Amino acid sequence: GQQLNQSPQSMFIQEGEDVSMNCTSSSIFNTWLWYKQDPGEGPVLLIALYKAGELTSNGRLTAQFGITRKDSFLNISASIPSDVGIYFCAGAGGTSYGKLTFGQGTILTVHP
Amino acid sequence: DAGVTQSPTHLIKTRGQQVTLRCSPKSGHDTVSWYQQALGQGPQFIFQYYEEEERQRGNFPDRFSGHQFPNYSSELNVNALLLGDSALYLCASSLSGSDSYEQYFGPGTRLTVT
Numbered sequence: 001g002q003q004l005n006q007s008p009q010s011m012f013i014q015e016g017e018d019v020s021m022n023c024t025s026s027s028i029f030n031t032w033l034w035y036k037q038d039p040g041e042g043p044v045l046l047i048a049l050y051k052a053g054e055l056t057s058n059g060r061l062t063a064q065f066g067i068t069r070k071d072s073f074l075n076i077s078a079s080i081p082s083d084v085g086i087y088f089c090a091g092a093g094g095t096s097y098g099k100l101t102f103g104q105g106t107i108l109t110v111h112p
Numbered sequence: 113d114a115g116v117t118q119s120p121t122h123l124i125k126t127r128g129q130q131v132t133l134r135c136s137p138k139s140g141h142d143t144v145s146w147y148q149q150a151l152g153q154g155p156q157f158i159f160q161y162y163e164e165e166e167r168q169r170g171n172f173p174d175r176f177s178g179h180q181f182p183n184y185s186s187e188l189n190v191n192a193l194l195l196g197d198s199a200l201y202l203c204a205s206s207l208s209g210s211d212s213y214e215q216y217f218g219p220g221t222r223l224t225v226t
Contacts (some may be wrong), residue, residue, distance in 0.1 A: 006154075031213040042116070042217035043155070043201050048185060088154050092213040098145070100169045100204075102154030 006089055006103030019076040021106045024087030026111075030093025032065050032072035033100065037086045042052050047074070077112050114139050116205050116218035124224045125193050133188040133221045137205030143167075144186040145215055146178060147202040155202055162208055172198055190223075198225045 006023045013019060023032070031050055035043035047058050049065035049072060056063055062075045072089055086107050090100040117136045125131050137144050143162045147155035157170035161180035178184045184205075190197055200222050204215035 004154075033213065034213075035217075038134050040219075042204075042219045045214060045216060048214050090154075098143075098160045098162075098213075099157040099170060100145070100147075100155070100213070101157070 004089055004091055004103035006043075006106055008106060009104070010107040012109045012110070012111065013079055015079060015081060017079055019074065019079055019083070019108065021087060022071060022073045023091075023103050024071045025091055026070070026090070027101075029071045029101075030069070031088045031091070032063070033092065034061075034063050034072070034074050035088045035090060035099030037088060037105070039085075041089055076108075077090060079108075081110050081112055084108055084110050114186050116203055116216055118201075118203050118221050120221060121219070122224075123221045124226065127193055127195060127225055129193050130189065130191045131193060131223060133190075133201050133203075133223070134185070135203030135205075135218060136185045137187070137203075141205035141207050142184050143206045143208050144184065145179060145204045145206070146186070146188045147204065147217075148172070149200040149202055149220070151199075170171070176186070177185040193225045197223050198223060 004025045012086040021108045033048045037043040043093045052069050054065040060077045064073045086105040089103040145160040146158040149155040159169040160167045164180045175191045177189045196226045200220045202220045203218045206215045
């Protein structure tokens, strides 16, 4: 099935560093969401974005809804060990009402 | 506030068998979506239920079917299991309306088909 293109696939960083990841699509979405998944658990919603150009923060996390509505970005500032996990972007809306289309995920490893 | 719950946690089935997975939505939510997540991949949408009817369906064969009950809980049924059906099955709940894209996931059911 269709998936979003998420990059990078994996990141290895030192504690305290900032992290940036992005997600692109060939389709327009009305909503972008970012999730974090820990091993053996379901994805946890971090941030939801509803307007093109919107910038939304949740603690050390900041996400942006791209102006073209075909991309989104997630930044994590001052990373800590508990940030370790897999981050997924998801798009919704347009012709995909009710359905979330996910990226392949970015695996984040934080070295103390 | 109870979150999304799923049962069972793990399940092992033999090829050709049938399986039923269960989901209870987050308190106050009325819409349930099911996703399949293969190892190393993002979740893939199977279908969504609202008002006890299938509202939207992803690219999955008819072997995958579902049901939603009056209390909004839901079941996912898979018939004639194949080895490729081995995956983590995730249930997500949401509230119908403009915010229905915010879906909250349960811990999943790990299905292994041998």
